[in-house]
Amino acid sequence: MTAPLVVTRRMVDHPADSHSIDRYEATGGYAQAKLAIGMTRDELVETVKASGLLGRGGAAFSAGLKWSFLAPARPAYVVINADESEPGTFKDRQLLERDPHQMVEGTIITAIANEAHHAFVYIRGEYAKPARRVQAAIDEAYAKGYLGRAIFGSDFDLEVTVHLGGGAYICGEETALINSLEGRRGEPRLKPPYFPAAKGLYMLPTIVNNVETVSNLPHILAMGADDYAGLAHESDTGTFLMSLSGHVAKPGNYELPHGITWRELIYDIGGGIPGGKELKAWIPGGASAPWFVPEHLDLEITKEATAAAGSMLGSGAVIVMDETTCMVRAAERVIRFFSHESCGQCTPCREGTTWLEMILRRIEEGQGRAVDLDLAIGVSDGISIDLAWPPKMTTICPLGPSAVSPIKALKDYFRDEVQAHVDAGGCPL
């Protein structure tokens, strides 16, 4: 199954200069932002709703619907979430480095639709080079009169400010990001009442959209919502950037239609497992997602089919593990991440992730006891009741419940391997 490339088309066709404003404009760039100036907020919101575009930051919520929630108070703000930090995910980095103007044009469209005159691009601090590329693109857009006062000769003003993060994954959560942008600790806020569209940045209406999400907007306006919705799949429209990593022959970002199978993704597109090894497990949607095993290979990659099998597509990051991978070690590594990145506000997450990390480490290092897996399951149950998917929340944000996904994998598929660690007094692999 093939679908046309959308957000990666320019960088594929023009690898030498896809980032430049000359190439961008020569390939139709900024025409849609100009057009959007003449459209009403309602027209833009309805177009994006009709396109079926889902947020690409991980939550897969209707982008048009999110815009429609904007409260009437003004000023309103737009924030582009470029805090990409979910382990396994590197797609926004490619969009930022290789086609920054596409993101800038998407930002302009988002600002027009949401009547915002100041947009912030919150880029993770470790993305110094992508941030430089984005700033260079913004500077070019200012010089051309596409940003700043009276953009495109209209009466619409738009300032865009790049803000570097400080190395905290949690700031990818939109309310934590807003706290961070206000100069505070990046701790998530309770929703309700702090839905960004009503009480966001400086307690004003704020739209937070992911880089890939807004990068799709110029294409939706250019193609029309119906044609965009007609790409690829009836329920999951448009294309989807997937980051493939781990034990796979051809890692990288792939812009794909929804609806192909995991087998096609891992074996055809990804070139299979190096060294002729067998597949053991994979994480289908970033470190937060419950793991899949070979019995899931023929499932279609759609939001619904993935949810029905108890996981999610999340940020589109697929981490492949071959037969030589120790599942205890892999689980420990994923949980260590969440333990390190927990903001510490909520006890179940702060304490639970710390304990899970310690329990897994002792199993891996040979001090594990027969009861340790059940102990870890019990701790997980305290963070995410019944280890249900989607989680029953015990915390302000989903970070804590995400951390139990590896424990769920050990419980459901790899209990014997954990026991073998206990019996052998260490890792038997």
Place this chain on the structure above:
Amino acid sequence: MSIWSHETQIRAKEIVARYPEKRSAVMPLLYLAMAEDGHLTDAGMEEVAEWVGLTPAQVHAVASFYTMYKRERTGKYLISCCTSISCMLLGGDDVLAAIEDESGVPHGETDPEGVLSVEHVECIGACGGAVAVQVNYELIEGVSPEKARELVRWLKKATPAAVNSDEMQELFGGIRSFDWGIRDEDGAVGPYPAFQPLGTTKSAGQS
């Protein structure tokens, strides 16, 4: 009286002016403070507090939340090795061990000369180019233990005035997450991100 240079004060004024509320300037100003002193000092945090109208304790509360604000003495080159899941699967722990061994600096520490700091970090968004290493947040993808040792020796011997992602990738890198396209000449001059609006970049060839 500001403890910062005239140039840094001008920059700080520009940064504060970018935000609707000056408190929002805390994070970029903390990077400026690091650039002034080489790491984040108490005096630097007090200075930031003055600029944004907070107490030093409030600024400290922000700084201590984020891993990139280094409140301890930090080397001229901060080597960060990713050992998160995707890099771990492809030998991240071995690369870290090679860096620690070659430099003599364990994770989380700085050498006595103040040249190298070493840390392991969580995912830095280069999973398709595992194992990923950064020097002062300039990325190198596809690093092997042998290349990591070469990198450490190069930093100690050549002591480049600025480190640049593209240059180091060519010298020490391997597989990339994607085609990087054209070269970028900007480089980092200390253990904080090289970003023009902060004034913390330098051309890689410049001394």
